[in-house]
Amino acid sequence: MSDQAPPADASLSATNAVPSALPEWGVAQIHGINRIGLWSLYRKEVRRFFKVQTQTVWAPAFTTLLFLVIFSVALGRGGREILGVPFESFLAPGLIVMAMMQNSFANSSFSFLSGKIQGTIIDLLMPPLSEGELMGGIVGAAITRAVAVGFVVAGAMMLYPGVSLAMAHPWAVLWFGLMGALMLGFFGLMASIWAEKFDHNAAVTNFVVAPLSLLSGTFYTLDRLHEPFYTISHFNPFFYVISGFRYGFIGQSDIAGHMEAGAAPVIWAGAGLLGLNIALALGVFALLKSGWKIRS
Numbered sequence: 001m002s003d004q005a006p007p008a009d010a011s012l013s014a015t016n017a018v019p020s021a022l023p024e025w026g027v028a029q030i031h032g033i034n035r036i037g038l039w040s041l042y043r044k045e046v047r048r049f050f051k052v053q054t055q056t057v058w059a060p061a062f063t064t065l066l067f068l069v070i071f072s073v074a075l076g077r078g079g080r081e082i083l084g085v086p087f088e089s090f091l092a093p094g095l096i097v098m099a100m101m102q103n104s105f106a107n108s109s110f111s112f113l114s115g116k117i118q119g120t121i122i123d124l125l126m127p128p129l130s131e132g133e134l135m136g137g138i139v140g141a142a143i144t145r146a147v148a149v150g151f152v153v154a155g156a157m158m159l160y161p162g163v164s165l166a167m168a169h170p171w172a173v174l175w176f177g178l179m180g181a182l183m184l185g186f187f188g189l190m191a192s193i194w195a196e197k198f199d200h201n202a203a204v205t206n207f208v209v210a211p212l213s214l215l216s217g218t219f220y221t222l223d224r225l226h227e228p229f230y231t232i233s234h235f236n237p238f239f240y241v242i243s244g245f246r247y248g249f250i251g252q253s254d255i256a257g258h259m260e261a262g263a264a265p266v267i268w269a270g271a272g273l274l275g276l277n278i279a280l281a282l283g284v285f286a287l288l289k290s291g292w293k294i295r296s
Helices: 008-017 035-051 053-075 087-118 131-157 170-194 198-214 229-233 237-250 264-290
Strands: none
Touching (some): 035 053, 035 131, 053 131, 087 170, 087 237, 131 170, 131 264, 170 198, 170 264, 237 264
């Protein structure tokens, strides 16, 4: 009797009792923030645009410098001053932050959309990254490109005669530069989720981003506009980014419509942009969470 094999049920019980080396299926193994995954995504996005830096950093700087040359020659002759400073010094900060915003949009919109079109979006969706980490990596790289373009443009403009980039309020330069890059980073990611081909993204650039940038007081003060365009321009968030960023350099702003208002309108504008960016972040997070036009 001792030579008989044990019952099958006993063998199965013994096998099941041995702990498995693999984690249980479907149970999350990464808790909190996936720092390695987030850093890897951010580094991948930064390396992507730095590999073609002639196109992504230096070319936008050259184009922006051309804007400065053309408009200063056409409108800045005869020692013309705006807000108490030479026209070139008035124009330069607006062009810098405009280039930063446009390149932030271009970076965040391209990375996600190219993955959808080329079929490589699985490289973004398969890794153990939450929606917030995915958004943070892409938008963080967009801000990095915006900052790089901003430094290159500012360095080039410092060599142009008549331009002074001495900062009157450094906090405003940092805050409004960050808010502008964040805003267009979120907006670019939102546009890339909606777009199904590059033509859709180009339409957003040409019919939304470019007009809002050019009609935001970059080249003029709003008091030169007639109604209803004067009132409409105050609903343009680009106007507050550019005016606040310019305030950091020249110490004057036309946000309140006159120079005697001081810093209070600028601070309120900065708070409003923070609220807008929080709303955009929540909107992008909801779109990523729903999988709309991503997993279909």
